Amino acid sequence: MIYTCTMNPAIDLFTEFEHFAPFVVNRSTQEDYQANGKAINISFILKKIGIDSTATGFLGGFTGDFIESELRKKSIGVDFIKVDGITRINTFIRSGDKEYKAVNKGPEISQTAQEKLLQNLQMLTEEDMLFVSGSLPKGIKDEIFVEIAKLSRKQSFQLILDISSDRLIDCLDYQPFLIKPNDEELAQLLGVPAFKTDEGLVAGAKKMLDLGAERVLVSRGEKGALYVDKENILFTTAPKGKVVNTACAGDTMLGVFAGKMLQTNNLETALVSATAAGSSTAFSAGLSDLKDVPQLKEQIQLRKVVV
Template identity: 65%
Template sequence: MIYTCTMNPAIDLFTKFEHFKPHVVNRSVFEDYQANGKTINISFMLKKMGIDSVAIGFLGGFTGRYIEEELRKTGIRTDFVSIEGITRINTFIKAEAHEYKAVNRGPEISASAQEQLIGKISRLGPEDILFVSGSLPRGVQDSILKKISELSRKNGFDLILDVSSKTLLSCLEDQPYLIKPSDEELAAWLDVDPLSFDNEENLITAAEKLLKKGAQRILVSRGEKGTMYADREHLLFTSAPKGEVVNTACAGDTLLGTFIGSLIQNKRLEDALIFATAAGSSTAFTAGLSDLKDVPELMKQIQLTSNLKGVRES
């Protein structure tokens, strides 16, 4: 079974304004409420591909109930830990050429709630896949990521990590199935200038370092530059299709979910990466998650390049 773990979920409010100015009442011309959280988005995208998953993590209050209802409405199973407090609401504002993101911190998570979540994860086994993505809520230390990676090594389930924390580097010795940094996150982990990744050789070198530390696969989201995938046998780059960017908040989640979903459906690696790149862009071109209808057309714009030698071994 596939499990998606969101420890700091949210309701995301997407709004559009003709203008957005201080000290006056700004009235929206569009608004949309969505159950959100990085791996919640992955559950939604997998479902759109006909793949089942179980959403886990922490939920609380009337906002938590809304998220759980939205997941169940689409046929996604849930097994969240109930917490005190109210799951957060984030606001994304599009006005003229600007995008504003107001992201709230969310409730504090008790030690007992954290133990319950780790207990659920400890029951996963070799037939399971676990996605862990997004920020950590208040009260949860980065060390929880290491606990989860150690459980993946001990129990044999495939772990997919999309987190900003530098603790990820210590998780690599547990050989996660895949990690998905953005180019900016990758630069922060390795203490390099993200602009240096405009030179793809520098990006390849960075990927080599993480593979040597234990990561089995790396998927790098690069925004308008496209994507990069690397393992010990393959090195692939894609360009990104063109379109009007409406909201970038969920594009990386869509990229990751549809890439893994495509591999589960036994697509060729190259085809999976092209499909996922198009799907991620499709989400960026809409207020919410892509319905995948425009993906075939977007795929036609994407160019894939391959280094047949794969990532270099030293």
């Protein structure tokens, strides 16, 4: 079974205005409410390509009810820990060529709720895969990522991490199945300047393997993607298009990559499909419907590097 864990979910409110000015009433021309959270997005994406999953994490209040309802509508399993407070609402305002982003903190998560989540994850086995993605809400220290990594090693489930925490390095001791930093996050983790060459980027990804990661997928925005394991180094270019919103592109890439690997067991197919899908979401207001992925794949070039 596949599980996705989002500890700080949100409703994302996307609004558009002809003009947006301070100290006056601004009336939107368009609005859209979307259940969101990095691992929740992965559940939505997996469902779009025909793969079932169960979403877990923390939800509270009427906003939490909305998110759970949206997941159920798509026949996605839910197993959230209910908490006091209200799951956050983030607002994205577009006016002309400008975009404003208001991201809230969300409720504080009690120690009891955290322990309940870890107890639930102890039930996972070697037949399961767990995605852990996104930021942490108030009350949770990033040590929890290391605790989950320990559990994955103990229980032998496949752990996929897409987190910006520096504690990712400590998680590598427990050999996660896959990590997905972007190129900037990878440089920050290694304490080096931004990568200026492909060779430097590959060396950085290989360092993650040396530290314990089994596989590394690096999202590179308009430059495409890099995949590295002990036997393979693959680059993809990105297709061209008008970027509308990059917020969910990495989630889409990760979900499609893992999903296609499960469906096809073909690394090249998975990476090209994932790159196209990530770009498709970047060209959309929210998560892509993936209908343009076949056309976008035709633009992508895949390059193998000799290990």
